[in-house]
Amino acid sequence: MSKSVVIKGGTILNQDGELRADVKIENEKIIEVGKNLKADIELDASGCIVTSGFVDLHAHLREPGKEEAETIETGSRAGALGGYTALVAMPNTDPPQDSVAVIDFVREQGKRAGLVDVIPSGCITLGRQGETLAPMAELSQAGVKFFTDDGFGVQDASLMRRALEYARGLGVTLAQHCEVAELTKGAVMSECQCCTDLGLPGWPAIAEELMVFRDIELVRITGATMHFLHLSTARSVELVRAAKRDGLPITAEVTPHHLSLTQELMASYDPVYKVNPPLRSIEDIRALKLGLLDGTIDAIATDHAPHPRRDKEMSLDMAPPGMLGLETALGVVLAFGDLEIKDAVALLSWNPARIAKVDNAHGRPISATEPANICVFDPELSWSVDLQRLASKSTNSPYVGRTLRGKVRHTIFKGTPTVIDGQAQK
Amino acid sequence: MKHLRSIDELGANGLLQLLQLTDHMAEINQRPVPKVPALRGRTVASLFFEDSTRTRLSFETAAKRLSADTLTFNVSTSSVNKGESLRDTVATITDMGVDAFVVRHKSVGIPWQIEQWTKASIINAGDGAHQHxxxxxxxxxxxxxxxxxxxxxxxxxxxxxxxxxxxxxxxxxxxxxxxxxxxxxxxxxxxxxxxxxxxxxxxxxxxxxxxxxxxxxxxxxxxxxxxxxxxxxxxxxxxxxxxxxxxxxxxxxxxxxxxxxxxxxxxxxxxxxxxxxxxxxxxxxxANGVSVRMAVLFDLLGSGANLGGQA
The missing domain is CATH 3.40.50.1370 (Aspartate/ornithine carbamoyltransferase)
Structure with a gap:
């Protein structure tokens, strides 16, 4: 029998309101919410919010294939430190997650690490090549509910239509990285005045928006469920808003970095700011934030993309896109997101749990009999990133030297503390 | 001035000063023996990752007329072809005791990126479609x-x-x-x-x-x-x-x-x-390419006192 745990003195935040009470946990479940509770392990939560663990819809854990950048274990630890209890693992591994064998491997490695639920996503097309469908029914039987070729949008409209039709039959969700490849050949940064000055090939907003539009219309004729990954432009938000008004079964996410960093940072020539989709303008950030406020965008997802240092020491055009996100997401969202704490938690936990279809175990209320996947965070604590102390194997965080607000203090996964006082427990 | 990487970074005053200094260099180039000891003991490495005729040759000529030693890095015969990273290449050449890098690269921003890997001065001889x-x-x-x-x-x-x-x-x-x-x-x-x-x-x-x-x-x-x-x-x-x-x-x-x-x-x-x-x-x-590049090298590497003598 595992040791009992009590979280003392915090403010419980649930969808239906707040409550000052202790939370007692035993055998992977919350057994009591009340005053003056006692247990084997006591975790102080004074001044802290106690809420359901976060769920990341978009984490690159790099295993199998690029263990130099991250492993499922190190990525899980980074996740736990960021308050996460579930991570949707992106399929661009090597080999990619387009077979049951790889899906099982990723899930097993997640269990072995035992720090978060690692939820493998599946590829839409074999090898993410955009040519033939992956065995989605087999993968679905192996438990995959979320499919994407992340990094490569499915370019062929006819194939995407078939994928959506097929997905509808299986009851799974397809997620798209929206980018019309012909418009972004060689692109390094957002197409803007700064890219004019730098002489870098620009990434026009319309490359994203055309595919958002196409896929909305494909959802309209197929009726499948679709999720839009990391929206970055104002017009994308408008398109999704209109589609939701029409009642289409779509959801969308935004990353913490697209809410906090702008394209002008590329003028520092530091490849740490190169990301796909690229950092955009302050006007785009404003539109994305409005999209969060009115529910057009359902979730904040990290797009945690570790890269070894030598890869990010390449030139701007050669360096791979992507930045770390798991350990900083909450701090960035509370510092830069202009969100109420409750809305931030909805975007980091409740909503993504639903989209990933893991809301039987994650994003649950803090109340007796519920699974004990819990995040305890101090919403006011200011802090800054120390690259030496990151749990991730990589160090490509763009937030060095920036003050973040809100830090995870404790994380409980399946009743066991994975993080206590900001320290990973294993 | 430590580096010359963009005109913006140089500013209007820096630009005018360099043009003025170029007049002196042009005068040196008119002499029967167009060579001065101004940069004796200094080493200039040209690091050309992209083809160039006039820019590379005029930099090397400029360095020699100021009595600097020159190293020429030839990408096609270098360790870059064995997969050596830019960082290691720059650090290796720095270790040999180099005072300035003249860099040309097809990628935007390289002259700024390599700053963190060397103490030497950096002269941008062209980075992508960005600056020259x-x-x-x-x-x-x-x-x-x-x-x-x-x-x-x-x-x-x-x-x-x-x-x-x-x-x-x-x-x-x-x-x-x-x-x-x-x-x-x-x-x-x-x-x-x-x-x-x-x-x-x-x-x-x-x-x-x-x-x-x-x-x-x-x-x-x-x-x-x-x-x-x-x-x-x-x-x-x-x-x-x-x-x-x-x-x-x-x-x-x-x-x-x-x-x-x-x-x-x-x-x-x-x-x-x-x-x-x-x-x-x-x-x-x-023709003016050599004089201008002499002015740039002298401004970045010279002590300012010894422009007059004979080599």
Missing amino acids: PTQALVDCYTIREATHTTRFDGMQITIVGDIKHSRVARSNIQAFSMLGAKVTLVAPPTLLPPDVSHWPVEVNHHLDEVIPTSDVLYMLRLQSERMSQGHVPTLREYSEQYGLTQKRVATLRDSALVMHPGPMNRGVEMQIDPSDVKNSLIHRQV
Whole structure:
């Protein structure tokens, strides 16, 4: 029998309101919410919010294939430190997650690490090549509910239509990285005045928006469920808003970095700011934030993309896109997101749990009999990133030297503390 | 000044000072033995990851005339081909005791990125389509020499061609405007950057409209791959619309100057022999390259006291 745990003195935040009470946990479940509770392990939560663990819809854990950048274990630890209890693992591994064998491997490695639920996503097309469908029914039987070729949008409209039709039959969700490849050949940064000055090939907003539009219309004729990954432009938000008004079964996410960093940072020539989709303008950030406020965008997802240092020491055009996100997401969202704490938690936990279809175990209320996947965070604590102390194997965080607000203090996964006082427990 | 990486970074005062210093260097180059001991004991490494004839040779000549030692890094025979990273290459050469790197690279930003891996001064000899500051210095010096003016106030300078992919254009637009010139860009919209509304320039898509009012006509090279990339339909069409033809030369002002950074694409942007143009500065641009680069090296590496003696 595992040791009992009590979280003392915090403010419980649930969808239906707040409550000052202790939370007692035993055998992977919350057994009591009340005053003056006692247990084997006591975790102080004074001044802290106690809420359901976060769920990341978009984490690159790099295993199998690029263990130099991250492993499922190190990525899980980074996740736990960021308050996460579930991570949707992106399929661009090597080999990619387009077979049951790889899906099982990723899930097993997640269990072995035992720090978060690692939820493998599946590829839409074999090898993410955009040519033939992956065995989605087999993968679905192996438990995959979320499919994407992340990094490569499915370019062929006819194939995407078939994928959506097929997905509808299986009851799974397809997620798209929206980018019309012909418009972004060689692109390094957002197409803007700064890219004019730098002489870098620009990434026009319309490359994203055309595919958002196409896929909305494909959802309209197929009726499948679709999720839009990391929206970055104002017009994308408008398109999704209109589609939701029409009642289409779509959801969308935004990353913490697209809410906090702008394209002008590329003028520092530091490849740490190169990301796909690229950092955009302050006007785009404003539109994305409005999209969060009115529910057009359902979730904040990290797009945690570790890269070894030598890869990010390449030139701007050669360096791979992507930045770390798991350990900083909450701090960035509370510092830069202009969100109420409750809305931030909805975007980091409740909503993504639903989209990933893991809301039987994650994003649950803090109340007796519920699974004990819990995040305890101090919403006011200011802090800054120390690259030496990151749990991730990589160090490509763009937030060095920036003050973040809100830090995870404790994380409980399946009743066991994975993080206590900001320290990973294993 | 520690580095020379962009005209912006240099600023108007820095630009004027370097042009003034170039006069001294030009004087040295007139001597029977054009060599001074100013940089004796200093080592300049040229790090050219991209082909270059005039820029590399003029830097090396400049360094030698100032008595600096030179190292030439040849990418095709280097460890870069064995997979050595840029960081390791720079660190390795730094370890040999180098005072300055002259860097050319196809990628934007390399001169700024390598700063963190070396204590040496960095001179940008061209990074992608971004900056080529010594070319801009050469061009400003050449215009000054031809017009006997210090600044370019009121001067109408027209830059023609592939602005979008041109580091020469980006550096020159900054330099010419700093000195007071009015700059007009002439190109089809496909060869202009996506948004130039914040640049201190006018834009015109019709060369014939601006030739009669131009004091300087600056022609840029058009690379043939722009056709396959869909920037222009054919080289013939480009050449008709934007090339310098005999007919267009006839509409130039008597005093108008014609420039080209080289290498020229004869039959494309230059449909005439430059020697057919009365005021072509193209040879002066090459000739001044050495003096300008001597000024840059001396400014970055010299102690300022020993310019006068004989080597």
